[in-house]
Amino acid sequence: xxxxxxxxxxxxxxxxxxxxxxxxxxxxxxxxxxxxxxxxxxxxxxxxxxxxxxxxxxxxxxxxxxxxxxxxxxxxxxxxxxxxxxxxxxxxxxxxxxxxxxxxxxxxxxxxxxxxxxxxxxxxxxxxxxxxxxxxxxxxxxxxxxxxxxxxxxxxxxxxxxxxxxxxxxxxxxxxxxxxxxxxxxxxxxxxxxxxxxxxxxxxxxxx
Amino acid sequence: xxxxxxxxxxxxxxxxxxxxxxxxxxxxxxxxxxxxxxxxxxxxxxxxxxxxxxxxxxxxxxxxxxxxxxxxxxxxxxxxxxxxxxxxxxxxxxxxxxxxxxxxxxxxxxxxxxxxxxxxxxxxxxxxxxxxxxxxxxxxxxxxxxxxxxxxxxxxxxxxxxxxxxxxxxxxxxxxxxxxxxxxxxxxx
Ligand SMILES: [Zn+2]
Numbered sequence: 001x002x003x004x005x006x007x008x009x010x011x012x013x014x015x016x017x018x019x020x021x022x023x024x025x026x027x028x029x030x031x032x033x034x035x036x037x038x039x040x041x042x043x044x045x046x047x048x049x050x051x052x053x054x055x056x057x058x059x060x061x062x063x064x065x066x067x068x069x070x071x072x073x074x075x076x077x078x079x080x081x082x083x084x085x086x087x088x089x090x091x092x093x094x095x096x097x098x099x100x101x102x103x104x105x106x107x108x109x110x111x112x113x114x115x116x117x118x119x120x121x122x123x124x125x126x127x128x129x130x131x132x133x134x135x136x137x138x139x140x141x142x143x144x145x146x147x148x149x150x151x152x153x154x155x156x157x158x159x160x161x162x163x164x165x166x167x168x169x170x171x172x173x174x175x176x177x178x179x180x181x182x183x184x185x186x187x188x189x190x191x192x193x194x195x196x197x198x199x200x201x202x203x204x205x206x207x208x
Numbered sequence: 209x210x211x212x213x214x215x216x217x218x219x220x221x222x223x224x225x226x227x228x229x230x231x232x233x234x235x236x237x238x239x240x241x242x243x244x245x246x247x248x249x250x251x252x253x254x255x256x257x258x259x260x261x262x263x264x265x266x267x268x269x270x271x272x273x274x275x276x277x278x279x280x281x282x283x284x285x286x287x288x289x290x291x292x293x294x295x296x297x298x299x300x301x302x303x304x305x306x307x308x309x310x311x312x313x314x315x316x317x318x319x320x321x322x323x324x325x326x327x328x329x330x331x332x333x334x335x336x337x338x339x340x341x342x343x344x345x346x347x348x349x350x351x352x353x354x355x356x357x358x359x360x361x362x363x364x365x366x367x368x369x370x371x372x373x374x375x376x377x378x379x380x381x382x383x384x385x386x387x388x389x390x391x392x393x394x395x396x397x
Binding site for chain 1: 227229251255309310316318319341344346348351370
């Protein structure tokens with residue numbers, strides 16, 4: 001393997017994309033070639049510099065402008081007050097205006113998307129779905145509901161149920177999804193830890 | 209294939225749309241920042257993406273993994289903006305066919321340079337090289353994913369990536385005389 005090949009194809013060679021023998025040749029070449037070692041080391045340095053340069057999380061204010069509905073009702077979220085950065089205060093003030101009696105202090109909140117895989121051996125029609133949500137969680141679009149029931153069909157095989165949640169605090173119990181069909185029922189339970197593990201930090205109002 | 213869904217029907221269209229977009233926003237934000245270079249333009253670009261995605265909300269809610277679709281649309285919108293501003297880099301195809309000679313320099317270069325100087329050098333790269341460098345080495349996307357996003361063959365991307373790295377090393381090695389035949393660019397093909 002020559003230096004040009006190694007430097008040009010460094011990532012793929014080391015990742016084993018060209019097979020095990022090529023990867024070993026590459027390592028052998030690196031062990032014996034100071035020029036390619038220096039090149040590879042500089043690539044690592046460059047990678048670190050670029051990764052560190054990332055500006056990080058989306059500012060909360062931007063998120064609220066882009067996803068205005070994915071914001072918990074302040075009235076429900078008031079428990080944990082957080083010191084706000086100046087930039088987010090305006091947004092919340094604005095929200096507060098729309099919601100009579102709501103506090104303008106945001107709580108720390110995150111979203112979590114819970115995905116349940118419902119396996120069914122047969123196609124089933126008119127299955128009853130019931131969701132029960134623990135305190136500390138809200139169903140996106142239904143901020144004031146602790147439980148929700150509806151009917152739908154299940155296809156043969158895998159059915160994915162996606163539950164978009166807003167976490168306004170630590171979940172205070174299990175999330176229960178209950179399916180009923182023809183007198184039989186099945187239940188899926190998620191513990192608080194399982195729910196929060198799916199959380200996507202959306203940041204509280206303390207970052208901008 | 210799994211049947212997605214059920215619950216989306218229970219949500220208002222706007223809520224369902226935002227719920228579907230939400231898991232992707234952080235990644236898209238970082239991409240938009242990489243493309244546009246500053247938070248204000250990045251937000252404008254994401255606003256355009258949201259408008260476009262809203263028109264295709266059915267697709268987004270039905271796709272198992274809409275991330276690549278969204279990244280692709282974001283990139284197209286970025287290019288459109290860039291064209292409107294007259295900033296298209298006309299040199300795109302010129303150096304793709306050229307080979308970069310192997311660097312024979314036995315000393316590392318970048319570990320002796322301040323990070324901000326390295327990043328300044330990155331920003332001086334031609335746009336088509338800067339882009340692949342940022343996506344690959346900065347954001348950790350694989351060449352295949354980048355290829356799907358910006359519609360450039362992986363072989364070309366590989367060359368651009370190598371050229372970008374070599375250019376930066378070469379530029380920053382300049383001035384320290386001990387370095388010899390680093391990274392000459394020569395015509396090929
Ligand atoms: Zn070598």
